[in-house]
Amino acid sequence: MIDTILVLMAPGFEEIEFCAPVDILRRLHIPAVTASIGEREVKSARGISMRADILLEDVDASEIGGIILPGGAGAWALRDTPAVLRLIRMVQEKGGLVAAICAAPIALRAAGILDGKRVTAYPAEEVIAAVSEVATVTHALVERDGNIITGRGPGAAFEFGFAIASYLGFGKQVETLRQEMVYEA
Amino acid sequence: MIDTILVLMAPGFEEIEFCAPVDILRRLHIPAVTASIGEREVKSARGISMRADILLEDVDASEIGGIILPGGAGAWALRDTPAVLRLIRMVQEKGGLVAAICAAPIALRAAGILDGKRVTAYPAEEVIAAVSEVATVTHALVERDGNIITGRGPGAAFEFGFAIASYLGFGKQVETLRQEMVYEA
Numbered sequence: 070m071i072d073t074i075l076v077l078m079a080p081g082f083e084e085i086e087f088c089a090p091v092d093i094l095r096r097l098h099i100p101a102v103t104a105s106i107g108e109r110e111v112k113s114a115r116g117i118s119m120r121a122d123i124l125l126e127d128v129d130a131s132e133i134g135g136i137i138l139p140g141g142a143g144a145w146a147l148r149d150t151p152a153v154l155r156l157i158r159m160v161q162e163k164g165g166l167v168a169a170i171c172a173a174p175i176a177l178r179a180a181g182i183l184d185g186k187r188v189t190a191y192p193a194e195e196v197i198a199a200v201s202e203v204a205t206v207t208h209a210l211v212e213r214d215g216n217i218i219t220g221r222g223p224g225a226a227f228e229f230g231f232a233i234a235s236y237l238g239f240g241k242q243v244e245t246l247r248q249e250m251v252y253e254a
Numbered sequence: 255m256i257d258t259i260l261v262l263m264a265p266g267f268e269e270i271e272f273c274a275p276v277d278i279l280r281r282l283h284i285p286a287v288t289a290s291i292g293e294r295e296v297k298s299a300r301g302i303s304m305r306a307d308i309l310l311e312d313v314d315a316s317e318i319g320g321i322i323l324p325g326g327a328g329a330w331a332l333r334d335t336p337a338v339l340r341l342i343r344m345v346q347e348k349g350g351l352v353a354a355i356c357a358a359p360i361a362l363r364a365a366g367i368l369d370g371k372r373v374t375a376y377p378a379e380e381v382i383a384a385v386s387e388v389a390t391v392t393h394a395l396v397e398r399d400g401n402i403i404t405g406r407g408p409g410a411a412f413e414f415g416f417a418i419a420s421y422l423g424f425g426k427q428v429e430t431l432r433q434e435m436v437y438e439a
Contacts, residue, residue: 084277085411088269088302092408095300103302110305115280117273117288120295120303192436210438223277224412224437226270251377252409253395 071099071237072134074166077153078105078121081142084113085223086170090137093230096246097239101137104128106150114141125152136160137233140171140191140222148176157182161216166236170220170229175199177217188212188219227252256284256422257319259351262338263290263306266327269298270408271355275322278415281431282424286322289313291335299326310337321345322418325356325376325407333361342367346401351421355405355414360384362402373397373404412437 076091087103094101105111105121112118136156138147147153157180160167169177174190177183183204189212190200200206210225211218211232218236220229227250231243247253261276272288279286290296290306297303321341323332332338342365345352354362356376362368368389374397375385385391395410396403396417403421405414412435416428432438 084273085270088273088298091302092269092300113273115277117276118305120305210436222436224432224435227409247409250409251395251407 072165073100073102073132074135074137074233074237075128075133075156076101076103076137077125077139077147078103078111078119079143079146079150080107080112081114081146082111082139083141083143083171083223084115084117084119085226086139086141086220086229087113087119089226090139090168090230090233093227093234093246096249097234097242099234099237099239106146106153114143125156128156130156130159133160133165135166135168135237137166138169138173138176140169140173144172144175147173148179154180164216166216166218166233168218168220168229168233170225171222172196174219178203182217186217187214188217189221189225190219191222257350258285258287258317259320259322259418259422260313260318260341261286261288261322262310262324262332263288263296263304264328264331264335265292265297266299266331267296267324268326268328268356268408269300269302269304270411271326271405271414272298272304272324274411275324275353275415275418278412278419278431278435281434282419282427284419284422284424291331291338299328310341313341315341315344318345318350320351320353320422322351323354323358323361325354325358329357329360332358333364339365349401351401351403351418353403353405353414353418355410356407357381359404363388367402371402372399373402374406374410375404376407
């Protein structure tokens with residue numbers, strides 16, 4: 070029985086970076102639950118309104134086994150939400166999965182959990198500057214350092230999702246899923 | 255001025271195949287409008303509720319320059335909706351873009367526009383059987399035959415979106431966008 074993996078939603082979230090991990094985890098029957106930091110209905114970076122399963126304020130943090138933070142403009146909202154930073158620290162403290170893609174590693178940095186870590190992030194100056202203050206930033210599509218998985222941007226969304234599933238113990242099923250999703254790495 | 259590109263939504267649509275073309279087209283300021291064949295709120299293949307911009311029944315077909323059909327279980331609903339088949343034929347008759355990914359080429363086949371065409375489609379028996387009755391089916395991630403662009407599955411969603419944008423005259427911008435989306439082909 071895997072604990073719930075929470076996928077955070079904030080206005081301006083990058084739609085592919087959000088959908089790919091949810092799609093991949095749910096295809097593998099890993100319990101992925103989407104949680105909004107504000108309203109239930111959240112508008113993506115390119116204007117697609119999606120409905121969160123729950124509100125972050127209703128989350129029972131003790132039942133959360135991991136969190137996933139999509140990028141896009143929503144990453145700044147995640148960074149600036151104290152409840153998100155508290156959740157990141159709580160999951161980190163219990164050694165759960167902490168995953169962030171694109172600009173979202175800025176929220177992990179703000180939560181103070183990236184010191185000395187090896188991560189990747191979106192190659193925009195503001196993002197790299199914030200993250201590289203405390204962490205080693207690489208150009209990889211996906212990096213894993215212990216329980217922290219980071220992805221570089223939308224084009225890394227599949228590999229980010231696959232890396233998360235593999236970390237959660239579904240490495241073998243991921244190989245089948247790559248074929249099922251006709252994803253040629 | 256580019257005519258509106260309509261992205262169809264039916265319950266069970268594959269979320270990445272839906273989001274990637276919308277994301278890519280809107281990043282390039284190509285007017286992509288999402289249209290549901292039923293309710294405004296449509297649930298994706300893995301349970302993400304998304305809100306369509308409009309209902310298909312409210313579409314003024316004369317203003318449509320092209321259509322995009324995502325795959326997933328929703329492809330069968332598209333195939334079985336007479337208004338969708340009429341729209342496909344109308345766009346085809348005026349030489350507009352007709353794009354379908356994954357299982358969705360079955361709707362193009364049902365509309366009777368695939369005879370003698372070269373297409374790709376999701377490698378599931380039912381899909382390949384239906385499409386290959388009238389068309390040549392390849393194993394490519396993306397095929398283009400005149401105004402008809404087809405994609406193989408979720409893993410082809412980026413290339414499918416890029417091919418659509420290129421076909422619409424944004425080939426040069428697509429090269430920049432690949433970098434912006436850190437998509438390494």
